[in-house]
Amino acid sequence: MKKIYSVLVENRSGVLCKVAGLFSRRCFNIDSLAVGETDDKDVSCMTIVSTGNQRTLEQIEKQLNKKLDIIKVRTFKEEQAISRELMLLKVKYNRTNRKDIMEICDILKADIVDMSKTHLMIQICDEPQKITLLLDMLRTVSIVEVARTGVLALTRCGESE
Amino acid sequence: MNGADILVKCLEEEKVEVVFGYPGVAIAPFYNSILDSSIQTVLVRTEQNAAHAASGMFRVSGKVGVCAVTSGPGATNLITGIATAFADSIPMVCITGQVSSDLLGSDVFQEADITGAVESFVKYSYLVRDVDDIPRIMKEAFYIANSGRRGPVLVDVPIDIQNATVKSFKYPESVKLRTYKPTVKGNMVQIKKVAAELLKAEKPLIVAGGGVLIGRARKELLKFAQKFHIPVVTTMMGKGSMPSDDELFFGMIGNNGHPYANRAMRECDLLLMVGARVADRSVNQPDITVTNKVLVHIDVDPAEIGKNVGPHIPLVGDCRSIFNDLMEAEACGDHKEWIKTLKGWKKEGTTKKKSSAKFIDPVKFIEELTEKMPHKAIYVADVGQNQIWSCRYAKIKGGDFLTSGGMGTMGYSIPAAMGAKYAHMDREVIAVCGDGSFQMSQMELATMRQHGLKSKVIVLKNDYLGMVRQYQHFTYEDRYSVVDLSGSPDLEKLAAAYDMPFFRVQDPKKMSEQIDAFLSSDEACLMEVVIDPMDLV
Numbered sequence: 001m002k003k004i005y006s007v008l009v010e011n012r013s014g015v016l017c018k019v020a021g022l023f024s025r026r027c028f029n030i031d032s033l034a035v036g037e038t039d040d041k042d043v044s045c046m047t048i049v050s051t052g053n054q055r056t057l058e059q060i061e062k063q064l065n066k067k068l069d070i071i072k073v074r075t076f077k078e079e080q081a082i083s084r085e086l087m088l089l090k091v092k093y094n095r096t097n098r099k100d101i102m103e104i105c106d107i108l109k110a111d112i113v114d115m116s117k118t119h120l121m122i123q124i125c126d127e128p129q130k131i132t133l134l135l136d137m138l139r140t141v142s143i144v145e146v147a148r149t150g151v152l153a154l155t156r157c158g159e160s161e
Numbered sequence: 162m163n164g165a166d167i168l169v170k171c172l173e174e175e176k177v178e179v180v181f182g183y184p185g186v187a188i189a190p191f192y193n194s195i196l197d198s199s200i201q202t203v204l205v206r207t208e209q210n211a212a213h214a215a216s217g218m219f220r221v222s223g224k225v226g227v228c229a230v231t232s233g234p235g236a237t238n239l240i241t242g243i244a245t246a247f248a249d250s251i252p253m254v255c256i257t258g259q260v261s262s263d264l265l266g267s268d269v270f271q272e273a274d275i276t277g278a279v280e281s282f283v284k285y286s287y288l289v290r291d292v293d294d295i296p297r298i299m300k301e302a303f304y305i306a307n308s309g310r311r312g313p314v315l316v317d318v319p320i321d322i323q324n325a326t327v328k329s330f331k332y333p334e335s336v337k338l339r340t341y342k343p344t345v346k347g348n349m350v351q352i353k354k355v356a357a358e359l360l361k362a363e364k365p366l367i368v369a370g371g372g373v374l375i376g377r378a379r380k381e382l383l384k385f386a387q388k389f390h391i392p393v394v395t396t397m398m399g400k401g402s403m404p405s406d407d408e409l410f411f412g413m414i415g416n417n418g419h420p421y422a423n424r425a426m427r428e429c430d431l432l433l434m435v436g437a438r439v440a441d442r443s444v445n446q447p448d449i450t451v452t453n454k455v456l457v458h459i460d461v462d463p464a465e466i467g468k469n470v471g472p473h474i475p476l477v478g479d480c481r482s483i484f485n486d487l488m489e490a491e492a493c494g495d496h497k498e499w500i501k502t503l504k505g506w507k508k509e510g511t512t513k514k515k516s517s518a519k520f521i522d523p524v525k526f527i528e529e530l531t532e533k534m535p536h537k538a539i540y541v542a543d544v545g546q547n548q549i550w551s552c553r554y555a556k557i558k559g560g561d562f563l564t565s566g567g568m569g570t571m572g573y574s575i576p577a578a579m580g581a582k583y584a585h586m587d588r589e590v591i592a593v594c595g596d597g598s599f600q601m602s603q604m605e606l607a608t609m610r611q612h613g614l615k616s617k618v619i620v621l622k623n624d625y626l627g628m629v630r631q632y633q634h635f636t637y638e639d640r641y642s643v644v645d646l647s648g649s650p651d652l653e654k655l656a657a658a659y660d661m662p663f664f665r666v667q668d669p670k671k672m673s674e675q676i677d678a679f680l681s682s683d684e685a686c687l688m689e690v691v692i693d694p695m696d697l698v
Contacts, residue, residue: 010340018280025281055467062464068285068305071340 002031003057004081004153007046007064008071011037015069019046022067028052028060032085032128032150043071047152076155083153087131088113089122090144097141104137119144164292165190165323167330168256169198171299174332177227179203179218179583181211183238185231187258187271190323192229203583203612206604208235210576212242212313213602215253217580221539221561221588223377225307226580229256233271236317237278241570244282246313248567249398250375252306254299259319262290276317284312292325296332304336309343310462311375343461347478347486354474355433356490358455362431364499365391368414370443371398371566372436372460372480381484382435383407388488390496391433392503394422396443397552399436401562405555411503415443417549417698421506429499435459436480439469440567459483520693521666523550523621527593530619530676531556535589539563539581543574543594546627549698551593560588572601578616579609589680590616596649597626606659606687615685620652623694631697652689662686 009015016035023030031049038045050060057075064073093101098120105112105122108130114121124134128151135146168191172180179201184192195202205211208230215226230239236257246253259265260272276286285305287298295318302314359365373382379402386393386409393403394411397418403410412419414426426432426444432454439447439458447470458465458472459480466475476483516522527550531540542551542564555562563581565573574592582590594602599620609616626644633641656663662684666675679688 014276017277021280055471059464059468062467066462066464068338068341 001054001057002049002051002078003060004076004078004083004151005046005048005050005060005064006074006076006153006155007048008038009044009046010069010071011042011044012069015044016046018067018069019048019064022063023048023050023060026059026063028056032148034150034152047150049151074155076153076159080159081153081155083127083151084125085128085131085151086123086125086149087134088147089124089135089138090146091120091122091138092118092142092144093120101138101141104134108134108137110134162327162330163190163194163323164289164295164318164325164327165194166197167292167295167327168299168318168323169194169200170330171296171332172200172227173198175225175299175303178224180227180229181205181214181580182229183208183211183231183235185233185235185258185271187232187260187320188229188235188256188323189258190320191256191258191318203579203608205576205608208238209242209572210579210602210605210608212239212246212253212255213570213573213576214580214583216242216246216249216251217541217563217577218584219251219253219580220374220563220577221581222584224584225303226253227256228253231258231271232260232275233273235271236275237273240279240282243279243313243315245565245568245570245573247282247284249371249565250311251313252311253313254302254306255313255315257315257317258323259288259317261321262319263321265319276315279315282313283315284310286315286317288317289319289322292322292327295322296330300333301336301338305338305341309341310465344463344477345479345482347459347476347483349486351474351476352483352486352490355457355476355487358431358457358474359389359487359490359493362455362493363496364429365389365431365433365493365496366425366429367391367393367433367435368396368426368437369393369399369402369435370396370437373399373402376436376461376480378481378484379403381481381488385484385487389493390500392425392496392500394418394425396437396566397564398566400552400555400564401557401560404558406558409500411507413552416445417442417552419507419510419553421503421510424506425503430454431457433457433459434472436461438465438567444470516669517693518669520696521669521672521690523547523690523692523696524554525669526621526666526672526676526690527551527554528556529673530591530680533676533680534560534591535680536560538589538591539578539585541574541578541581541590541592543592543598544569544571544628545595545598546623546631546696546698547593547595547598547621549628550621571598574598575602575605575616575618578618579605579614582614582616586615591619592616593619593621595627596620596622596624596646600646600649603655606655606661606685609685610659610661615683617679617682617686617688619679619688619690621690621692622652623692623696624649625694627694627696628698634697652687656687659687664688665691667691
């Protein structure tokens, strides 16, 4: 089972380390983790995606709530939220596959943001599944480097809290 | 006035009477300031024992223990003590000196990232960056340590902060923590559900864990059990929560407990688990506690509920408050048949061993010792075979029983007994250890002498690390590896070196009179009990 944790934390040094440490110490999975400041500069938001059985997912929430630097823990399933991830991808191209690459980018709404005589850089910002799909589609060309932000998510506007 | 003076003033505000610790340069300003205070200081002989002493003090008095050590090795030596306290939810405030703020992170002499190192063993930790934060931090530290699920809090204070000048001192009256609001009172809906189950139950049972003692709910447990006629078993950490001679008490559960207690847990139809973690040593198959019965799990820490076993009725809150609320419920049947059955099992389960003329039987020794101990005596068990014998056979009537259950830290008993003695100079305090665990803390005999702490020490001597030897006996068919303790000191000479009265018990015929002599001594004394090296628990 997959669950998204949106965790508001005190924006202090060491908090990320404490949260990450909690996951590793208790053998909880981190599929992805993204951190950034919120509109309040004293508060950061961590978006953590984890998989596990129900007991584990419940423990994650309870253990997070025990941490004194954590202000609020919200959890939701994928379908209850809008989630986005950003990926930058550098590929090597040649004359024969350049068109194909551009076509794939076009279909999946990815942008080419930089280019040299041999390399292309592609940017995509979409649902995590789309990002993975683009990655799969481009496996046939030679991928040089990949950077992903990890998932950011907020509950849908219609989901009352 | 400087930061160190403020630290001491904060301790005075918290009514701290004693600090256990070990000085060094990085904590020197603090130890300089404390000279001007009425707070007493106890110099332990290694830092770990400062934490154990603070732990022992809390467990018998309810006062949060304080230890103060220097940076680097001082702080890292404290870690085992902190982890021991954390595993048993014992509150304490640990102050560590730290290198100067401007040198932090540059690996200078005696620098250790102690807040980073203890992260998984503390409830919270602070690295003080501004001297003006000290009063708030100290107020929070004591509050966090001693509320909710209790635990150790560490405050790391760089030396420049201790030396920084402050104009005035004002101790905050309350704490403002937006992220921390522990639940004390149990949810009334859940309490009503429990009350309804109490009415239905025919074979109810209470499992009292360490939380009952830490939550200081002994009286409430007894009243509750008596009103509803519910038998009580305990975990190792819960030992002492119910008088051993009470009619409703049926021993200790777990793989080292009494078979009849475990059987009671298997066969009851309503199980009230109070302040217990349901950890592997007490319940090796957590799932059996939910089949064919209703499980009510009462704990102050919501994360404990459902961690190892999924209860039917979870109930979060302070157990004292919950017992008081449950007292309002309608009294149920008298469960006479069930209690009679349990008594039958208990009788069947008490077997007598063959006695030897050459050695002392630790079971008989502990039974007789605890039978003869003064009513309010404090028994501190160490770790090893001695701990299992102590937990099974020590009779705790009106006193206290302390041991390191969660972490199983060898060497706990002597320093914890010192802390307990400090809290109650008028009560008999006895540390019972094996010859392995004794040698992990024997240096504290000096501390006891120096500070006039008349706690007594008993060593069950078998020249082996008995618990591991026993494990190797069963698991590796007597291939003994690194368990031989030959080379140990002559305890009589050792006692003489510390100028302590010494008793050696080897002849079973003389055991009784020697126990009498030991108990009637009003000095700190050492007793060696020679037991069979091949004895098994």
